[in-house]
Structure formats: structure tokens, C-alpha cells
Amino acid sequence: MIKRRKKRIDISPGTMLRPRMDNLWADEALLHKDDAAIKGDLDVLARDVSSELFVMTMFRAYRAASEAAQSRLDDVLPRWLAQSGHADTLRHMVIEQSLEPDVQALASAWLEEAGVDVTDLESRPSLFLKAYYYDDEALWGEKSQAYVTVLWYTDPRKRRAQGIGFLLDYNPPWDGSVKDILVTPREPPDKLIAYVHEVWSRGGMELETIGPERAKTVILTALTCNREAEIRLPRDMIRARNLFERQVLSLPDGPDTPAFTMEDFDFLARHGQRPEEIRRFEQTVGRRVRLGDGEEILVIDMRDWDDEEYEGW
Structure with missing residues (x-):
């Protein structure tokens, strides 16, 4: 009897990024996790995806999260962005105005908290x-x-x-x-x-x-x-x-x-x-x-x- 190999379906990390992020941030456990645990989750989520995709998805998931979850993430995300190197990506996206208008101000605030000079961002010329x-x-x-x-x-x-x-x-x-x-x-x-x-x-x-x-x-x-x-x-x-x-x-x-x-x-x-x-x-x-x-x-x-x-x- 010939055994047939099952086809392996490869799902890219980018495809699963938003659902995984939504699940983590919808869990009430997020409110009780310490900063290190949340940063660890972010490190795992950011693996094998481009920095641009991660940051864009992060903001969309943040907007969909509960007010309590957003408040908790506000305490962690700016510092994690600086430590992980994604703050440079976010700064570029703010300059390019590639984020939705209602999160541009939030992005600038996070950058400032991450230690990024936002003076030139606030005075950037209109497109x-x-x-x-x-x-x-x-x-x-x-x-x-x-x-x-x-x-x-x-x-x-x-x-x-x-x-x-x-x-x-x-x-x-x-x-x-x-x-x-x-x-x-x-x-x-x-x-x-x-x-x-x-x-x-x-x-x-x-x-x-x-x-x-x-x-x-x-x-x-x-x-x-x-x-x-x-x-x-x-x-x-x-x-x-x-x-x-x-x-x-x-x-x-x-x-x-x-x-x-x-x-x-x-x-x-x-x-x-x-x-x-x-x-x-x-x-x-x-x-x-x-x-x-x-x-x-x-x-x-x-x-x-x-x-x-x-x-x-």
C-alpha cells in the first residue's frame, strides 16, 4: 500500500500577525501581565515579519482593543519600540504620513516617550x-x-x-x-x-x-x-x-x-x-x-x- 504524503500548508507569519495580536490584547490577562511578559509577547509577534508590517498592524490592533487594554499598552509600547528598533520605522511612517490620520498624533506621542526628537515631525510641511x-x-x-x-x-x-x-x-x-x-x-x-x-x-x-x-x-x-x-x-x-x-x-x-x-x-x-x-x-x-x-x-x-x-x- 502506497502512503500518500499530506500536503503541508505554509501560512506566512504576516497572515497570522493580526489575529494573534488581537487574541493577546483581547485577553484580560494582558491587564495583569508585567512589562517584561508583554514585551516578550511583542518580541515573538515581531519575528519573521517586516518592521513596516508589524508597526502598521500594531496600530490597527491597538485601535480595536478595549480602552483598558489600550491604557496598559500605552505603558509598554513606547519603550518597547525604542528597545526593539521599531521606533525608527514608526518615525519614518509618521514622516511619510502612511498611518491613518487619527493615530498620527498618538504615534508622535509614543515616539516622544521613546526618546525620539519629534520637533521636525510636528513642523513637517503639508503634502x-x-x-x-x-x-x-x-x-x-x-x-x-x-x-x-x-x-x-x-x-x-x-x-x-x-x-x-x-x-x-x-x-x-x-x-x-x-x-x-x-x-x-x-x-x-x-x-x-x-x-x-x-x-x-x-x-x-x-x-x-x-x-x-x-x-x-x-x-x-x-x-x-x-x-x-x-x-x-x-x-x-x-x-x-x-x-x-x-x-x-x-x-x-x-x-x-x-x-x-x-x-x-x-x-x-x-x-x-x-x-x-x-x-x-x-x-x-x-x-x-x-x-x-x-x-x-x-x-x-x-x-x-x-x-x-x-x-x-
Whole structure:
């Protein structure tokens, strides 16, 4: 009889890192372990994985841990980072802004406690590049659609840039909601800026340069309209969740910026009518338009910013 060898399934340490970390930090025993035992657990977890992966996973697991567990970890993690050599990795990640915005301040605090000079981190230049806005109010007498885009440098040396463009619709049923988005590829900054202007100049549309505060206010105001109109976020925007959090939600507030959190984002990603369904109806049947007296009519085959000429923007 021939014995068959069982296939060995190799699971990489990186795959199991987050579950193992979650299990350790969810255990009430963590609260009663001494510092040496917790550091020993961290040493084991950090084996055979890259420093970048470990630090990123550590912050995500920390955010998911209980308040009591976080308090205990606050006592140990900064010193362990310094002793293990991972503080240098964390410092680089803070400089590159590769962490989620809501843990950037925590990361800086841990670095300071670990003995790292954070003066240059606190004064690092913003990666914000440009923001542009356009609406068609001058053309129609009131806004029908609008466009806002945010561009940012993707590295501190400012060699490449990327952006997110938001298309807003003020016709029913959108009533000011985000209708679609486009995430641009990474390009040299000058090339990206030229591309954005070239796309919109085709239709004689001149973009207005705006500040980061106004850009954030326009975008978040539109998202409150999504919530009120019960329209889900566009599929591409849900996929760009991390970019939205890092590059839009982290922009400075203006005096009229509405409150909006990533919990609100996640709610809108799961609830409401799918915008792709509404756009499909508009493309195949017609669009609803609200007249000056409030009456709504259905306009068949009306061409505007969804034409192929502006596809994706």
C-alpha cells in the first residue's frame, strides 16, 4: 500500500500577525501581565515579519482593543519600540504620513516617550498640493452640477502627486450629493495639474483654485446630502476609503465645515440606494430636474458631465 504524503500548508507569519495580536490584547490577562511578559509577547509577534508590517498592524490592533487594554499598552509600547528598533520605522511612517490620520498624533506621542526628537515631525510641511472647484450656476442660473478635486504630493520630496475628483449633482434625487468620484494615477505634479485643467478646458470650463478648508467643506457638505437623500457612497469612493481619510478628512476645517467621521463614511458605504443604479436610470431613461416652482420633470437624453468627453471626471 502506497502512503500518500499530506500536503503541508505554509501560512506566512504576516497572515497570522493580526489575529494573534488581537487574541493577546483581547485577553484580560494582558491587564495583569508585567512589562517584561508583554514585551516578550511583542518580541515573538515581531519575528519573521517586516518592521513596516508589524508597526502598521500594531496600530490597527491597538485601535480595536478595549480602552483598558489600550491604557496598559500605552505603558509598554513606547519603550518597547525604542528597545526593539521599531521606533525608527514608526518615525519614518509618521514622516511619510502612511498611518491613518487619527493615530498620527498618538504615534508622535509614543515616539516622544521613546526618546525620539519629534520637533521636525510636528513642523513637517503639508503634502497638500492644490484644490479646484467648478459649478455651472453661471450657465443655468442655479447649480445643476459641481466638481471639486483635491491634489496632494505622495511623498515628502514632492516628486509625484495624486488626486481625488468629486462630481456633485444638485438635481433630484441627488440634491447636492456626491454622484461619482475619480482617483487619478500618480503623476509628476506639473503633469497632473496640466491634465486636470486640460480635461475641463475641453468644455470651456474654467476651474477655480480654492483652499483646503473650502475643499473639505464642499465635500463634507455633499456627503451630508448623501445621508439626507439616502444615497450610498459611489463604489469607487468606498474603495478609496483610506485615501479619503488621509487626504480629505485630514484637511483643516473651515468655519462652516460640517462634522463628519469615518463612522459616518462607513454608514454611508452600507446604507441607501446605490448611486450606480440611479446613474444607470439617467443614462437609459432620463433625468429628473426640478423647476423654479419646485415641480419636477423627467428630461430624456439630456447631455451633461456624464458624456463620454468627461467620463471619469
